[in-house]
Amino acid sequence: MATAVASDATAWLPTYMLIDGRLVAGQGDSFPVYNPSTGGVTTELPGASLAQFDQAIAASHRAVAEGSWAGMEPKARVEILRCFIDLLNDRAVELKALMVTETGAPIGSFVMDAQIGSPLRQMAAMLDLYLKLPEILENPLPLAERINPFGGFVQSIRRYVPVGVVAAISAYNFPLHISLWKAFAALATGNCVILRPSPLTPISALALGEIALAAGVPAGVFHVLAESGSVGAMQMTTDPRVDMVSFTGSTEVGAMVAAQAAPSMKRLQLELGGKSAQIFLPDRIEAAFNAAIGVCMAHAGQGCVLGTRVFVPEADKAQVLAAMKASLAYAKIGDSNDPATTMGPVISAAQVARCERYVLLAIEAGAKVVAGGKRADRPGFFFEPTILDLPDNKNPAAQDEIFGPVIGVIGYRDVDHAVEMANDSPLGLSGYVHGKDAHLALDVAKRLRTGTVNVNTMMGSAYASSGGHKMSGIGRERGVEGIRAFQEIQVLNLGSAG
Secondary structure, eight states, X not given: OOEEOSTTOOSOOOOOEEETTEEEOOOSOEXXXXXXXXXXXXXXXXXXXXXXXXHHHHHHHHHHHHOTTTTSOHXXXXXXXXHHHHHHHHTHHHXXXXXXXXXXXXXXXXXXXXXXXXXXXXXXXXXXXXXXSOSEEEOOOOGGGGBOTTSOBEEEEEEEEXXXXXXXXXXXXXXXXXXXXXXXXXXXXXXXXXXXXXTTSOHHHHHHHHHHHHHTOXXXXXXXXXXXXXXXXXXXXXXXXXXXXXXXXXXXXXXXXXXXXXXXXXXXXXXXXXXXXXXXXXXXXXXXTHHHHHHHTTGGGOOXXXXXXXXXXXXXXHHHHHHHHHHGGGOOBOOTTSTTOSBOOOSOHHHHHHHHHHHXXXXXXXXXXXXXXXXXXXXXXXXXXXXXXXXXXXXXXXXXXXXXXXXXXXXXXXXXXXXXXXXXXXXXXXXXXXXXXXXXXXXXXXXXXXXXXXXXXXXXXXXXXXXXXXXXXXSOBSHXXXXXTTEEEEEEEEEOOO
């Protein structure tokens, strides 16, 4: 059983795995879970063993074969999941404390709603959307093909069926949000799910296991297993009894997941890295100073859709950089439990080192540090909010995802040059266009090679999907496409018996 070893541990500290309808202690290697605000160990957690991962896969495979969950009326499944949401809402205060301790998200910042409030609202909306989707659709056969060679009438129907066993591998930055999106969409559509959270933020996922059991999710349908490394995740991505892998994380690991899944032709939903561009058109340049706050205060830059490449007209670049630097004067770096804190830590010491390394690489390639650029002088995993004056889009800080409070500003000659640089990236997850001329802004948005483009706005909705182009992933999450991702199409061709 896990032992809390630091005074900063939250009052509710789930430690048990959910395997085949029972809460059990992990039988694998123990590993520390850190509080990013202090650098201290919150708990030593016994991870799941390979045998326990195998047990979960076997139980899921058996539940799929039995078909009781998939065969349940959609409204009955949704009723259980609504109970799940109600129980999550009942423990929202405790979940918030978990998020502060586990992720370092500041308790009083707007980021906390994205950690707790937004996912709970979106899960309820997603269930409403799911129930509105048709279970079958008729294929639009030409009239001549509706008569078979024997003179009888035929009908061709598309039926949406569950994929089967889904391995859901979540990321550390928004662990509850990401885990819920994967699990709820898969469960609503009749699949069985094995959730494996990031080893950096496993506790909130274990909380989901406790609550799922209380909500009445049947044995074998939902499992939660945490581990110290990646061997369990690799077992899920290679085991032929697993039908689909839904993964959120880096592009490098996503490519490995795809390779591991290929021999058994698993279905894939991959949300991977991003290096999103923000293009400020000349008529909206006065708003560009907000970009630094928007990136650095958004969970210390740990968001894959954040616009970390800012493109402004070359003539306005110096003015924008000065205004951005001034905006950071209002930032308060501090412990995430302090309501006054506006920017918390990054997730780990390794992530601090990554931020530091990319600032040095950027400088070597001609960048100038306008603000920040180094570790914060305090306990915990803190890096200063950083603005880089980048000479071009080839700079390492413009090409690679850093995942920290680091933003780069690049000048453009004209709109065509801005679009060219925005598209000059192997990644394409999200993007932003800011302009008062709505027609021009929309024209620019349509030229960006990215899965989502936000024009003078941002949106996080259960009804609007997101997903990556190029190396940013495969498939979509949220919206109709995010629900259908967990379903296969079966075509039924029906005719009379004669």
